[in-house]
Amino acid sequence: MKVQVLIRLKAGVLDVQGKAVERSLTGLGFDDVNAVRIGRLIEMEVGASNLDKAKQEVTKMCQELLVNPIIESYEIREAK
Amino acid sequence: MSVNVLLFPGSNCDHDVIHCYENLFNQKVEVIWHRESELKNPDVVIVPGGFSFGDYLRTGAMAKVSPVMGAARKFAAAGGPVLGICNGFQILCEAGLLPGVLLQNISMKFLSRFVRIKVESSSTPFTGAARKGDIIHCPIAHFEGNYFADGATIERLEGEGQVVFRYCGEQGQVDAENREWNPNGAMRAIAGITNDKRNVVGLMPHPERAVEKVVGFCGGESGRVVFASSVAG
Numbered sequence: 001m002k003v004q005v006l007i008r009l010k011a012g013v014l015d016v017q018g019k020a021v022e023r024s025l026t027g028l029g030f031d032d033v034n035a036v037r038i039g040r041l042i043e044m045e046v047g048a049s050n051l052d053k054a055k056q057e058v059t060k061m062c063q064e065l066l067v068n069p070i071i072e073s074y075e076i077r078e079a080k
Numbered sequence: 081m082s083v084n085v086l087l088f089p090g091s092n093c094d095h096d097v098i099h100c101y102e103n104l105f106n107q108k109v110e111v112i113w114h115r116e117s118e119l120k121n122p123d124v125v126i127v128p129g130g131f132s133f134g135d136y137l138r139t140g141a142m143a144k145v146s147p148v149m150g151a152a153r154k155f156a157a158a159g160g161p162v163l164g165i166c167n168g169f170q171i172l173c174e175a176g177l178l179p180g181v182l183l184q185n186i187s188m189k190f191l192s193r194f195v196r197i198k199v200e201s202s203s204t205p206f207t208g209a210a211r212k213g214d215i216i217h218c219p220i221a222h223f224e225g226n227y228f229a230d231g232a233t234i235e236r237l238e239g240e241g242q243v244v245f246r247y248c249g250e251q252g253q254v255d256a257e258n259r260e261w262n263p264n265g266a267m268r269a270i271a272g273i274t275n276d277k278r279n280v281v282g283l284m285p286h287p288e289r290a291v292e293k294v295v296g297f298c299g300g301e302s303g304r305v306v307f308a309s310s311v312a313g
Binding site: 013014016017019020064065066068070071 | 137138141142144145174180181183184185186188226228229230265
C-alpha cells in the first residue's frame with residue numbers, strides 16, 4: 001500500500017522558506033498572497049494490508065524519525 | 081583522560097577538536113564511527129560539527145538514530161560530560177538529550193562569520209574554568225542556528241540557569257533583536273544550553289576554531305576555555 005506523510009510546521013513556528021517564497025511571489029505581482037508555509041511530503045510503500053495498520057506503522061516512523069514534534073505536525077493518508 | 085569524538089558521514093569539524101585535545105591539552109582521543117554501538121571508555125564525549133548525512137530530512141535527524149547515539153545516550157544518562165558543537169548541538173537536540181530545536185536562520189542565509197558569546201553559567205563540565213560574563217569570540221558557520229523552544233521550556237531554561245552561552249556585543253551586551261550580535265535570530269539570544277543535570281552541553285558557535293592565536297584570527301584563543309574546562313574537570 002502506498003501512503004503519504006504530510007508534514008507541516010506548527011502554527012507560530014517561524015518559516016523562513018515560506019517567507020522568502022512569499023516575498024518572491026509578491027515580487028512577481030501576486031499581491032494577494034499571504035501566509036505561505038512550506039511543508040514536506042514523504043511517500044512510501046508499506047506492506048500493511050489496510051490503511052489502519054499502515055497508519056499504525058507510519059505513526060511509529062514519524063515518532064522515531066520523520067517528524068520533530070517540537071515544531072512539526074503530520075498527517076498520514078493513502079496515496080492514489 | 082580519554083576523549084571520544086563521534087564521527088558521522090558528513091562530520092567536518094572532528095579534526096579541529098582532535099587537534100585541540102591532542103596537541104594543546106595532551107589528551108588521548110579516540111574517534112568513534114557512527115556505526116559503532118560502544119564507546120571506548122570515555123571521560124568526555126564530543127559530537128563535532130559538520131553536515132551529518134547531508135542534513136537530509138532535518139539537521140541531526142538521521143544522526144540521532146545511528147547506533148553510536150545509543151551509547152552516547154547511556155553515557156550521558158550516567159552523568160558523563162557530552163559536548164555538541166554546531167551540528168553536534170543539533171544532533172543532541174534531535175536526540176532529546178537537550179531541549180528545543182535549531183530553526184533556519186532568521187536572515188534566510190547561511191552565516192559564516194565571527195560572533196561573541198557570553199558565558200552565562202560556569203557550572204557545566206565545559207565552562208567550569210570560565211567565569212560568568214567571560215566572552216568567547218569565535219566563528220559560526222550554519223544555516224540552522226536559530227534556537228527555538230516552547231515558552232515553558234524557555235522559562236525553565238532561564239529559571240534553572242541552563243542557558244550556558246548567549247550571543248552578545250563587544251561589552252557583553254545582550255539584545256536578541258540585534259542582528260549584529262545575534263545574527264541567526266535565536267530566542268533570548270541563546271547560543272548554547274545545558275540539560276537539567278548539567279552534564280550535556282550544546283552550542284552553535286565553534287570554540288574549537290578559536291583555540292590558537294595563529295589560526296584564531298580576531299577570536300584569538302578565547303575558545304580554549306571550553307576544552308580546558310573539560311580537562312580540568
